[in-house]
Amino acid sequence: MSQKQEEQDLQQQDKKETEKEKEKEDKTEKEQEEEKEEKNQKPLKKKKEKQQEDQVYGKLISLNRGISSVTITKPKTTIGRSSTNTLQINHPKISKKHFVISFKQRKKKNSEELDYTFKLTDTSSNGVFVNSGLVGKNNTVDLKHGYEITLLNPRQMGRPIPTHRFFFHDLRLVKPLKGVSGLATKYTFCWDLDEGGYGKVSLATHNETYETVAIKIIPKNKFYDPKKEGWQSQKVKYVNEINVLKDLRHPNIIELKEVYDTEENLYLVMEYVEGGDLFYRISDKHKYQEDEARELFKNILETIKFLHDKGYVHRDLKPDNILLLNKESDTDIKLCDFGFARLIPESGEISTKVGTINYRAPETLTVGSFGKECDLWSCGVILYILLSGLMPFHQKRKTPLHQQILWAQYNFPEDVFKNISLAGKNLIRRLIQINPEHRLTAEEALEHPWITGEFEKIKDEMQGIHNK
Numbered sequence: 001m002s003q004k005q006e007e008q009d010l011q012q013q014d015k016k017e018t019e020k021e022k023e024k025e026d027k028t029e030k031e032q033e034e035e036k037e038e039k040n041q042k043p044l045k046k047k048k049e050k051q052q053e054d055q056v057y058g059k060l061i062s063l064n065r066g067i068s069s070v071t072i073t074k075p076k077t078t079i080g081r082s083s084t085n086t087l088q089i090n091h092p093k094i095s096k097k098h099f100v101i102s103f104k105q106r107k108k109k110n111s112e113e114l115d116y117t118f119k120l121t122d123t124s125s126n127g128v129f130v131n132s133g134l135v136g137k138n139n140t141v142d143l144k145h146g147y148e149i150t151l152l153n154p155r156q157m158g159r160p161i162p163t164h165r166f167f168f169h170d171l172r173l174v175k176p177l178k179g180v181s182g183l184a185t186k187y188t189f190c191w192d193l194d195e196g197g198y199g200k201v202s203l204a205t206h207n208e209t210y211e212t213v214a215i216k217i218i219p220k221n222k223f224y225d226p227k228k229e230g231w232q233s234q235k236v237k238y239v240n241e242i243n244v245l246k247d248l249r250h251p252n253i254i255e256l257k258e259v260y261d262t263e264e265n266l267y268l269v270m271e272y273v274e275g276g277d278l279f280y281r282i283s284d285k286h287k288y289q290e291d292e293a294r295e296l297f298k299n300i301l302e303t304i305k306f307l308h309d310k311g312y313v314h315r316d317l318k319p320d321n322i323l324l325l326n327k328e329s330d331t332d333i334k335l336c337d338f339g340f341a342r343l344i345p346e347s348g349e350i351s352t353k354v355g356t357i358n359y360r361a362p363e364t365l366t367v368g369s370f371g372k373e374c375d376l377w378s379c380g381v382i383l384y385i386l387l388s389g390l391m392p393f394h395q396k397r398k399t400p401l402h403q404q405i406l407w408a409q410y411n412f413p414e415d416v417f418k419n420i421s422l423a424g425k426n427l428i429r430r431l432i433q434i435n436p437e438h439r440l441t442a443e444e445a446l447e448h449p450w451i452t453g454e455f456e457k458i459k460d461e462m463q464g465i466h467n468k
């Protein structure tokens with residue numbers, strides 16, 4: 001849409017909205033009814049209303065840098081483009097009054113105690129989404145603690161626009177964090193992004209800048225309790241993750257912003273990336289088209305090359321540890337989870353058995369010692385999955401998984417791989433090599449013809465690899 005047309009649309013939209021405002025003072029029927037009802041509730045007189053205004057009942061937590069959070073203190077809180085709103089968001093696609101949050105107090109049944117509820121009314125032209133569902137013009141829905149509110153649907157708008165997202169807190173349900181005064185005053189926790197054996201990763205927002213962050217919370221009893229098996233190696237893992245991340249600064253590596261160390265937990269505050277991890281993206285897409293896979297894989301290899309040049313080996317490369325920058329891009333990445341990463345010693349080898357077995361190189365299963373070559377094996381497995389949506393090595397075969405890996409026992413099923421270029425298969429083959437010395441390095445892989453397009457270079461080698 002041209003800028004001129006957009007401006008015209010905007011003017012028309014403004015005109016329509018102004019007319020409506022005149023007719024109804026911008027109130028929906030439901031709102032008017034609710035107001036009547038409020039007026040009829042005589043017992044809750046002005047004094048109580050005054051109290052209501054002073055007390056904070058809820059909070060709309062901004063997940064957008066530069067847009068502030070809003071405290072809910074009044075019966076009506078409005079968000080929109082006009083300056084008369086409680087929060088003004090100046091964006092052409094946002095309506096003058098985009099949505100309203102109504103807050104209503106009632107006496108609890110058979111009690112003098114007061115209870116309250118929150119409702120959201122969509123008054124926009126371009127939509128309000130609560131937990132990803134469209135509310136719909138003039139519709140009202142209940143608003144509960146933990147709900148996510150998104151203004152406009154970026155996919156529906158046809159081109160990338162800034163998303164405006166909020167997270168709703170019913171302050172009755174917010175538990176204060178214990179023993180982390182600095183962290184608790186600086187950040188507001190929103191929801192959990194992932195929960196695993198180690199603890200969890202939560203989304204939080206900075207109370208002043210409204211920047212979103214991901215906070216990995218690691219309970220110390222997991223690794224400081226000598227009675228628990230493996231506690232020492234767990235301790236090493238997280239202390240290690242902190243040290244490695246502090247030492248690495250790269251646009252494709254997750255940034256560790258700060259660490260909070262309390263009696264109970266370790267908190268790793270990291271930059272937040274909103275695209276989810278590659279594991280989910282592959283599940284959604286099933287597999288990547290070859291050109292997209294090439295762009296993504298090149299980014300992965302460049303990141304690994306940087307890591308190796310700095311003297312580190314990641315040792316746990318897999319789609320779950322590769323995050324995508326946003327929902328729109330399938331190829332821009334940030335590498336995370338450096339719990340197993342190590343500095344490569346002079347000898348070039350480290351000897352502990354770590355990593356997820358399906359992605360592990362054979363030398364890590366036998367002698368248990370491995371250098372940076374193990375990361376390239378994992379890259380080969382990842383490329384196989386990207387191009388086919390299948391795992392090259394998996395439990396469901398007759399041959400035990402260990403054996404499949406030790407013998408590099410995999411193939412390129414014709415029905416799935418028939419449309420994949422020979423160069424792509426060749427690169428997989430050059431990475432999934434039993435002998436680490438025969439495996440391509442990250443630098444060599446970046447020069448492989450599948451990446452560079454110089455297919456002539458491997459013409460002879462490619463004969464007869466249709467099926468390995």
Ligand SMILES: Nc1ncnc2c1ncn2[C@@H]1O[C@H](COP(=O)(O)OP(=O)(O)OP(=O)(O)O)[C@@H](O)[C@H]1O
Pocket residue numbers: 193194196197198201214216254270271272273274276277320321323336337338339
């Ligand atoms: N910075 C981040 N931004 C967005 N999501 C993240 C971020 N860090 C982690 N996540 C999400 O949390 C998941 C788990 O994080 P991570 O891989 O660091 O821990 P883990 O693998 O469970 O930990 P561990 O290896 O200690 O068991 C990731 O797969 C990803 O989905």
Ligand SMILES: [Mg+2]
Pocket residue numbers: 320321337
């Ligand atoms: Mg992980």
